Amino acid sequence: MNLPYEGKIRVTKLYGTPPPPGFTYAAGKHSGMDLVGVNSKQIHAIASGTVIRSSYDPTGWGNYVVIAQPDGYSCIYAHLNKRNVKVNEKVQAGQAIGMEGNTGNVTGSHLHLEMRKVYADRNTTIDPAEYLQIQKKTGDLVMGKEKEQDQVSDWAKDAWNWAKEKGLLDGTRPKEPITREEMAVILERLVALK
Ligand SMILES: [Zn+2]
Numbered sequence: 001m002n003l004p005y006e007g008k009i010r011v012t013k014l015y016g017t018p019p020p021p022g023f024t025y026a027a028g029k030h031s032g033m034d035l036v037g038v039n040s041k042q043i044h045a046i047a048s049g050t051v052i053r054s055s056y057d058p059t060g061w062g063n064y065v066v067i068a069q070p071d072g073y074s075c076i077y078a079h080l081n082k083r084n085v086k087v088n089e090k091v092q093a094g095q096a097i098g099m100e101g102n103t104g105n106v107t108g109s110h111l112h113l114e115m116r117k118v119y120a121d122r123n124t125t126i127d128p129a130e131y132l133q134i135q136k137k138t139g140d141l142v143m144g145k146e147k148e149q150d151q152v153s154d155w156a157k158d159a160w161n162w163a164k165e166k167g168l169l170d171g172t173r174p175k176e177p178i179t180r181e182e183m184a185v186i187l188e189r190l191v192a193l194k
Contacts, residue, residue, distance in 0.1 A: 001132065002046050002094045004077070004111060007039030009141040011134075012110055015127040023105070026060070026122060032076065032114030033128040038140070041100040043077055043111055046132065051089045051097075052119065061112065062104025065097050066119060073131070074119035078112035079104050150174070166193060 003009060013034035019025045037043075045067055052074065053066035061078035065085055068074050081101025085091060102109040115131055117124040129136045152160045152174045164171040168189050178186075 002044055003132065003134075003141075004035060004043050004046055004113060005037040005040055005100075006042065006044065007037065010036040010038055011129075011138045011141055012036055014136055014138060015125070015129060020107075027125065031122060031125045032078070032112045034110045034112055035141075036110045037100050041081070041109075042096050043080065043098045043100055045091045045093055045095045045097050046075060046113075047071070047073075048093045049075070049091060051085045051087050051091060054083050054085055054087050057104060060105050062106065063098070063101065064104075067091060067097070068119070072117065073126070074116045076112070076114040076116070078114065079106050079110060081109070168193075 011033065013030055015030060015033050017030045019030070025031060047067070047069045049067040049069040051065060052068045053064065056063050061076065063080040063083050064076060064078040065080065065083055066074055066076050077097060079101055080098040080103065082099040083097070084099075085095075085097045091097060100109055100111050106112075113128045115126050115128050116122070117126065127136070134141055150173075156174070160169070160171075160174060163169040166189075168186050
């Protein structure tokens with residue numbers, strides 16, 4: 001599983017929200033999630049699969065691509081500016097499939113990402129945020145806990161690098177707690193330092 005953009009992503013509309021004034025949604029609610037690429041407009045497949053639609057619908061999805069995934073879900077990538085894949089083409093997770101755009105029923109450039117259990121049935125949508133395990137909150141996407149836990153805080157960087165260099169710590173999992181036995185090993189290593 002992959003995120004649809006490289007670099008920063010902004011979540012502009014969540015799954016399940018009601019339509020804005022003057023708009024109607026075929027499903028009565030927002031059936032997908034709207035995302036905007038901050039650094040890059042290139043859209044990447046979130047999973048591998050086979051392209052079952054690559055088409056243009058001027059009053060709805062604009063330029064859109066649908067990929068049938070091996071896990072059974074169909075993923076719709078809508079309002080594209082450009083489509084890079086054809087029907088029956090096999091795509092890999094992360095493959096560039098098009099460019100974000102503002103084609104179809106839109107107010108601005110974004111990707112409408114929609115996932116259905118059954119492609120032909122609009123009542124089988126799921127929340128893409130849940131599938132991608134990302135926040136259900138609009139605004140800039142904050143990456144998962146793992147990523148955050150891999151970052152050494154600025155204030156600790158010098159000490160962290162020193163401890164790594166001296167072999168006191170192995171340089172992994174900077175945010176995790178330490179056990180008493182691990183502490184004993186570190187102290188032993190420290191005393192053995194010359
Ligand atoms: Zn949308």
